[in-house]
Amino acid sequence: MPSGEKIKICQQCGTCTGSCPTSYLMDYGPREVIAAFRAGMIDKVVKSNTIWLCTSCYSCTVRCPANIKITDLMYELKRLAIKYDLLPKDSKNPAMTKYFIDNVSKYGRNHEVGLMAKFMLTKDWGMPFRFAGLGLKLFTAGRLPLAPKQIRGKEEIAKMSAYLDAQEAKAQ
Numbered sequence: 136m137p138s139g140e141k142i143k144i145c146q147q148c149g150t151c152t153g154s155c156p157t158s159y160l161m162d163y164g165p166r167e168v169i170a171a172f173r174a175g176m177i178d179k180v181v182k183s184n185t186i187w188l189c190t191s192c193y194s195c196t197v198r199c200p201a202n203i204k205i206t207d208l209m210y211e212l213k214r215l216a217i218k219y220d221l222l223p224k225d226s227k228n229p230a231m232t233k234y235f236i237d238n239v240s241k242y243g244r245n246h247e248v249g250l251m252a253k254f255m256l257t258k259d260w261g262m263p264f265r266f267a268g269l270g271l272k273l274f275t276a277g278r279l280p281l282a283p284k285q286i287r288g289k290e291e292i293a294k295m296s297a298y299l300d301a302q303e304a305k306a307q
């Protein structure tokens with residue numbers, strides 16, 4: 136990972152965990168992730184719920200006094216977890232990640248309705264009942280368009296995605 140060696144200079148100050156909006160739900164907060172990484176205990180972190188609860192808000196990264204790219208580290212761990220099938224038991228998050236990437240590759244941006252429809256059909260039939268009220272509110276407010284919105288230049292995004300897939304396949 137670019138700049139990955141910087142984890143050696145982590146001061147364990149805890150600013151990252153204190154800044155993280157989802158750390159209270161994580162098995163290990165970002166500070167502990169760095170500590171575990173340095174102690175060679177990556178498997179524990181990868182199998183925990185931590186990386187899947189990271190919302191990529193970048194609060195930890197912008198506040199880290201050692202300039203460690205913690206968000207990128209979380210992404211790298213997600214990639215490793217998927218690649219080596221080291222997932223928390225019954226985890227549905229990798230499927231969500233895959234559908235999100237499929238959407239971005241196809242339309243240049245996410246399509247929430249399509250993503251949730253795929254997710255519900257394959258992973259969670261109960262979801263429509265739990266989120267019907269919220270879904271209706273978002274729909275009536277025009278926040279859930281049924282047809283995907285597409286960006287200009289989506290062909291370039293698709294090319295980038297194909298290129299990265301090819302690089303990943305080559306590295307294996």
Ligand code: SF4
Nearest residue numbers: 145146148149151199
């Ligand atoms: S904010 Fe940076 S230096 Fe502090 S514990 Fe987190 S990673 Fe380490």
Ligand code: SF4
Nearest residue numbers: 155189190192193195
């Ligand atoms: S990027 Fe992830 S780990 Fe960092 S503060 Fe945001 S949610 Fe927490």
